[in-house]
Ligand SMILES: [Zn+2]
């Protein structure tokens with residue numbers, strides 16, 4: 001059964017493959033009622049998501065997914081209920097995105113050094129309106145026949161341990177949380193198992209003012225969900241969830257919005273935090 005709630009999905013405004021209109025239509029057609037669009041470091045598609053979502057009878061929560069850092073590792077922080085039109089907020093996001101451009105170019109240079117030259121312009125074309133990110137580079141590698149799948153591109157070359165990985169300038173986890181809170185939003189630690197020292201990151205996020213922790217996430221098995229629920233209780237965080245839908249099918253990700261069940265009380269719990 002499809003979930004009525006999905007608080008984590010991407011459109012072509014970042015590294016998803018579906019334009020926001022198509023994403024909203026798909027979300028409605030699979031039975032979603034409440035959703036958050038959480039593109040990486042951009043709110044570019046939120047106006048449109050709200051418009052199209054409303055016409056389709058969806059409750060659309062304005063969201064984002066910020067890339068931050070903890071001890072040299074990448075940490076993602078989701079933001080919900082953002083007053084995203086705020087000018088200072090937008091200027092800060094622009095800095096994030098410029099960093100991404102520089103990073104993508106550096107990765108392409110490294111790949112050339114490894115004997116896999118790519119046309120950077122082609123990477124930008126694949127990225128479309130979005131800032132170029134690793135999935136776009138992976139797509140370009142696939143196109144040139146250097147790899148067979150996007151997953152393979154990550155595994156062999158551009159994952160965090162890969163030979164073409166480039167560390168990008170990032171804000172700390174606390175700064176990302178602060179940025180979200182600065183526009184009235186709720187910060188939620190995304191897919192917490194992706195960092196090696198999960199409990200330390202959760203504790204730090206809670207202290208920095210995070211409201212929730214992503215628990216019912218993607219393909220997390222039951223025992224992982226239970227572990228995170230324990231941390232949610234310990235640090236007084238709302239357990240949230242979502243599919244992290246990108247529209248791709250070869251990245252080991254869920255293939256439909258709402259494919260991950262998220263408990264119906266989640267939205268009320270978040271709204272209670274908002275009212276605090
Ligand atoms: Zn993420």
Ligand SMILES: [Zn+2]
Nearest residue numbers: 008010065244
């Ligand atoms: Zn995501």
